[in-house]
Amino acid sequence: MTLLKRYVLRLFISLKYITANVVDRNNGCIVATSSTVEHSVKQSLECGRTCNAKAAAIVGEVLAMRLKVEGPDQGQGNGIHVNVNKEVEKKGFKNRTKVWAIVNDLKSNGVKLILDDNENDSCRPNFH
Secondary structure, three states: OOOOOOEEEEEEEOOOOEEEEEEEOOOOEEEEEEEOOOHHHHHOOHHHOOOOHHHHHHHHHHHHHHHHHHOOOOOOOOOEEEOHHHHHHHHOHHHHHHHHHHHHHHHHOOOOEEEOOOOOOOOOOOOO
């Protein structure tokens, strides 16, 4: 049995670190991951701040690069599903800029994302 939402973006945000995983729901494996725990990512952050919106954007950028190298086949209408409202709800309203920073950075680096929630969301920040 194959699932309609095969690839899903999962975010983990703690007081210290941010981790983003793309999970293949057919077999439960992590396809690609990026985290501020990684030494190479941590070195690129200013003053060791591993849990702010800039750190989230770097996590999104690194994840996008890894998806381009070892990522899933995104053709034929497939993409990576993300429910931003659910992620913001789970992580808390104060972390919404971190969630959107990761999502926007993935989009801007060419990763095909399928937003499973309402686009006209009131908690979405305006990045103009």
